[in-house]
Amino acid sequence: MKIYVKVYRVQGEILVAACDEELLGKTFTEGELKLEVKERFYKGELKDPEELARFLEEATIANLTGERCVKKAIELGYIDEKRVLHIQGVPHAQMAKLL
Template sequence: MGMIYVRIYRVQGEVLLAACDEELLGKTFREGELKLEVKERFYKGELVEEAKLGELLKEATIANLTGERCVTKAIELGYVNPERVLRIEGVPHAQMAKLLF
């Protein structure tokens, strides 16, 4: 099973989780007008197993997810609507924001 890079940013009360499948780090994908850059400076943090992503998504108020494993896990846990997943060169990308009242 592949690993996932995760990085957490805490800004003004928000908890932003950036996560990508390990093998996508540093790559750029293009399709038409769309461009997805999986930048090390944004995504590269701790390398974790897929199961850990679920714990981190619980705490996150915003998430930026790239890759088959990351996005599939977020869909399984109900954080991402599969109809809202963007695919660029076949690579899934999803963003999540929790609305807190």
Template structure:
């Protein structure tokens, strides 16, 4: 399961999503630090398939964890060569540009 939380600010739709078991944890590697904060990520608990519709609506996404990042890659929202790994945990961000 994946935690998802949607923020709507000034016309943007920000989706924060993380694998359930990562919530509340912090990962460090060298100078990098990834905090999977409950106040940012904890929203609705959904299965991977529900993530697709949410990514379609999102203009910005912040994704952490194997399942949610893999699903975003499968759906073409994230380029797997752009995924950052901190202590082996994948993290990716997406922004849709409208020209």
């Protein structure tokens, strides 16, 4: 299974949005939390999860949704697994690099 990766470059920031491909277009809710995996935000290029490393290396901000994306970011040391939010069992994490 692959992941979608989309890169935004805005005012000196590099935002990486990535999600597991099967989550694209779905919405998850749990209590007052709502996670929308919108196509217009996440749908970029389909990549192997291993390729996420090179995108996160240059990212200043990242928005990651799904088992494969979040697991890879944890393995690479970008995300602390204790800080991962789960909504209807779907992991979601955000990262910001302080420069």
